[in-house]
Amino acid sequence: MTHIFAIGGGKGGTGKSFIAANLGVMLAKQGKKVVLVDLDLGAPNLHTMMGLNNLKTGLNNFLNNSVKDLSLTAVPTKIPNLYIISSIRCSLEVGNLFYAQKQKIIRAISQLPTDYVVLDLGAGTTYNTLDFFLASHQGLSVFTPEPTSIQNTVRFIKAVYLRKLKHILKHHAFPTAVKEVGYESDDGVVRSPLDIVDSVMRSDPARAKLLQKELRKLRFKLILNQYRKHIDETLGNKIEKVCNRHFYSQFQFLGNIAYNERVYDSIIARKIFVAKYPYTSTSTDLKNLANKMTGNNVQAPTLKETNAKI
Amino acid sequence: MQKFEELNHYEIFEIPINASAFEIRQAYKEALSIYGDDSPISYSFFTEEESKEILGRVEEAFSTLIDQEKRELYNKMLVREKKIDPSSLTKRRQQVPTPLFSSKTHGGAAISKTIIKKRIKDENLKEAEEVILSKDMISGDDLKQLRKTFGVKIEDLFEVTRISVSILEAIENDDFGTLPPTIYLKNFLKAYAELFEVDPKKIIDGYIKNLNYIKGIS
Numbered sequence: 175m176t177h178i179f180a181i182g183g184g185k186g187g188t189g190k191s192f193i194a195a196n197l198g199v200m201l202a203k204q205g206k207k208v209v210l211v212d213l214d215l216g217a218p219n220l221h222t223m224m225g226l227n228n229l230k231t232g233l234n235n236f237l238n239n240s241v242k243d244l245s246l247t248a249v250p251t252k253i254p255n256l257y258i259i260s261s262i263r264c265s266l267e268v269g270n271l272f273y274a275q276k277q278k279i280i281r282a283i284s285q286l287p288t289d290y291v292v293l294d295l296g297a298g299t300t301y302n303t304l305d306f307f308l309a310s311h312q313g314l315s316v317f318t319p320e321p322t323s324i325q326n327t328v329r330f331i332k333a334v335y336l337r338k339l340k341h342i343l344k345h346h347a348f349p350t351a352v353k354e355v356g357y358e359s360d361d362g363v364v365r366s367p368l369d370i371v372d373s374v375m376r377s378d379p380a381r382a383k384l385l386q387k388e389l390r391k392l393r394f395k396l397i398l399n400q401y402r403k404h405i406d407e408t409l410g411n412k413i414e415k416v417c418n419r420h421f422y423s424q425f426q427f428l429g430n431i432a433y434n435e436r437v438y439d440s441i442i443a444r445k446i447f448v449a450k451y452p453y454t455s456t457s458t459d460l461k462n463l464a465n466k467m468t469g470n471n472v473q474a475p476t477l478k479e480t481n482a483k484i
Numbered sequence: 485m486q487k488f489e490e491l492n493h494y495e496i497f498e499i500p501i502n503a504s505a506f507e508i509r510q511a512y513k514e515a516l517s518i519y520g521d522d523s524p525i526s527y528s529f530f531t532e533e534e535s536k537e538i539l540g541r542v543e544e545a546f547s548t549l550i551d552q553e554k555r556e557l558y559n560k561m562l563v564r565e566k567k568i569d570p571s572s573l574t575k576r577r578q579q580v581p582t583p584l585f586s587s588k589t590h591g592g593a594a595i596s597k598t599i600i601k602k603r604i605k606d607e608n609l610k611e612a613e614e615v616i617l618s619k620d621m622i623s624g625d626d627l628k629q630l631r632k633t634f635g636v637k638i639e640d641l642f643e644v645t646r647i648s649v650s651i652l653e654a655i656e657n658d659d660f661g662t663l664p665p666t667i668y669l670k671n672f673l674k675a676y677a678e679l680f681e682v683d684p685k686k687i688i689d690g691y692i693k694n695l696n697y698i699k700g701i702s
Contacts, residue, residue, distance in 0.1 A: 322523035362521040409525075418523055419488060433623045 178283065178291045179467060180285045180310035183205075184326030184333075186297035188318045190214075191435065193460070194294035195223040200464035202256035206289035209248055212256045213279075213306050216269030218261040224251050225444045226426035232260040237268070237275060237284065244282035249373040253449070257288070271302050280309045299333035307334055308341070312467060314395045314428070319405045324413070331394060335421060336367040339374075342388045348378060359372045368420060387423035397463065403429035425477075430468050488538065492567060493545035493558065501559070505550060512546045600627050621697060622690030624658040630680055631656075645675045656688045657692075658698055666692070 181194040191214065196378035197211045212220035212233070221229055229249050235241040248257040261268065273278075283291055293310060295303050307313045313334070317327035371389070375382040394417065398410040406412075407430070434456040442449040448457045486495070494501050497511035519526045519538050526535045546555045562568045612633040616626050631641065638656075644650050651672060654662040663669055670688050677684040 319524075321527060324524050325528040406517070412514075413525055416518055416529055420529065 175228060176284065176286050177286050178293065178310040179315045180293040180295055180307045182295040182303060182307045182313060182330060182334075183316040183323075184297060184299060184328075184330030185317065185323045187402050188316045188323055189431070189437075190198070190297070190316050191220050191294050192222050192441070193314070193397065193399060193431070193463075194292050194446070195446065196457075196460045198256055198292045198469070199289075199446055199448050200461050201205070201290050201468065202253050204464065204468065206255065208290045208292060209286055209288045210251075210256070210294065211283060212261045213260050213293050213302075215264065215271060215302065216296055218264070220294045221258060221260045221262055222444055223441065223446070223448060224258055226251060226258065227259075227444075229258075229260050229262060232263045233279070234261070234264040234268075235382050236279075237264065244279075245288075248286075253446070255293075255307055262483075269302075270277055271273050276302055276305060279338065280306065283311070285288060289383075294438060296323065298474070299330055303339070304334050304337045307422050308338060308392075311458065312393065312395055314397055314467075316397045316399050316451050318400045319398065319402070319409055320477070326398075327396075329418065332367050332419070335389075335392070335423060336370070338392050338423075339367055339370060339385075341387060342373070344383070346384060371422065380481040386422050390424060392423035394423060394425045396427045397431060398427075399427065399431045402433045428463055429459060432456045433461065490539075492562060493549055494568075496542060496545045497549075502574060507544070510544070512550075515546075544659050573673045593614055598642075606697050613680070617682060617686055619690060621694035622687060623694050624656040624691075626658040627676065627687075627691075630682070634680065641676075641679075645672075645679060647675060658695060660695060660699060663695075 179197070181190045181197070183190055191212075194210060198208050202208045203370050208223070210220060212218045216219070221227070226249070231241065231247045232251060234245060234299050235247045236244050236405065248259050250256070251258055283293070293306055295306055315327050315330060353391055371385065376383060396410055396414055396417075399435045410427040410430060414425050417423075417425035432455040434451070434454055436454065437447055437456065440450050443450070451457060488496075494503070497503075497508065499507050501509050503511070517523055518603075519542050521539070526538070531539065544620065549560050557674075559568070559573055563570050563573075600604060612630055616622060616630050619626065631638070634697075638652050640650055641647070641652055648661070653659070655672065658679060659660070664672070670692075673688045673691055674684040677687040
């Protein structure tokens with residue numbers, strides 16, 4: 175069965191597509207078959223990151239039923255073993271996906287005949303994004319060290335958490351009274367999901383264990399992108415710690431991805447970064463990230479070690 | 485997952501119950517970088533009231549643990565409420581760093597100022613002071629006798645006053661050839677006298693008088 179990675183995070187411009195593309199390349203280089211899916215439906219651009227243009231097929235063929243099998247819409251990239259399903263040819267209104275179509279996509283993705291699927295999600299916390307994120311085996315939140323980005327990432331995490339919470343309440347048929355507490359607070363607006371978990375647990379203590387157990391199944395991975403040397407190296411670990419302390423789910427910080435001026439150059443040139451600049455600390459970080467995600471815990475040699483060998 | 489409100493002070497800082505003051509300070513610093521006012525993490529996660537409450541708990545935990553008395557009371561409370569195992573309170577053996585400078589420069593235990601002071605408090609020794617103070621002219625030998633009555637070695641005297649042994653010897657031997665200029669000598673004598681709690685003025689005057697007398701003879 176295929177293993178799905180979703181790359182999300184609340185804020186735009188943090189490098190979700192960049193990490194999705196380059197992570198895909200690193201996974202393919204491990205000798206695995208990988209499919210990238212551009213699910214940033216409102217603003218698709220993953221193919222540009224991969225240096226591709228004029229894609230003949232994509233998600234649009236699957237959505238309009240001209241192709242029944244999603245795997246047939248995948249286009250090979252310049253990297254062996256790596257394929258892409260783009261949504262650039264979808265209608266301009268595809269951003270507001272119908273529920274049935276969303277379910278159809280999720281089902282089809284989980285049946286793709288490949289080792290790994292990497293989903294590139296859009297910014298924001300719309301239901302589509304949250305549901306794609308929840309459909310993955312490992313959800314990655316990408317953030318940068320600015321307070322704005324941290325704030326949006328936390329909001330994204332909370333939104334995913336709340337969505338999951340509602341799924342659980344619905345799926346396990348919690349009494350209506352409990353559900354009401356779950357949906358609305360005194361003010362009539364949904365407050366922090368943390369409050370909601372607490373109030374659900376208070377009003378139905380017998381099933382609090384079940385709720386905790388189900389929430390615990392939700393696993394988040396965190397990645398700090400555009401890491402610059404002068405900032406706190408342990409920022410990601412601290413966020414991981416706070417998340418694990420205050421949410422019932424499991425959080426793991428996967429590491430910093432070094433900031434590099436050449437990322438900009440590679441995007442301008444429409445070239446794959448890790449292929450164009452393999453001997454940079456950023457590429458090493460991406461390689462380590464891919465290794466961590468596949469449980470292949472071998473650390474890539476650092477730039478210094480590589481130079482020493484040469 | 486334990487709720488934050490239910491964590492004890494040690495759990496807030498994630499430190500062992502027998503943590504040292506250094507570990508507590510480090511953990512407090514770390515906690516401030518997460519829950520402090522200017523932390524982007526606290527800012528992103530919590531509402532203003534929440535972060536205020538959490539920071540309050542962190543501050544309370546630190547002020548309790550860093551104060552030895554408060555900490556002991558707190559530990560007793562935890563033990564009473566069966567929240568911790570009393571055996572975890574035992575202090576870990578700490579490695580003491582090797583001192584860079586040893587005070588034992590002359591071998592044997594160096595005598596400290598406080599020990600000398602203690603002996604001086606002894607009634608019997610008051611008499612020795614009376615003897616020396618009753619003299620009009622005070623020789624180096626008198627000072628030497630005074631020192632010996634207190635059972636203080638010349639090396640110990642150096643340790644306490646930091647007047648070099650050679651000068652101390654010159655003073656006690658009335659060796660005016662080696663003695664420092666009068667202004668310094670007076671200061672040294674003053675230190676000497678203050679240590680044994682005899683009137684410095686009398687010692688200085690008597691000593692200088694005696695010195696001039698000896699100089700006159702030779």
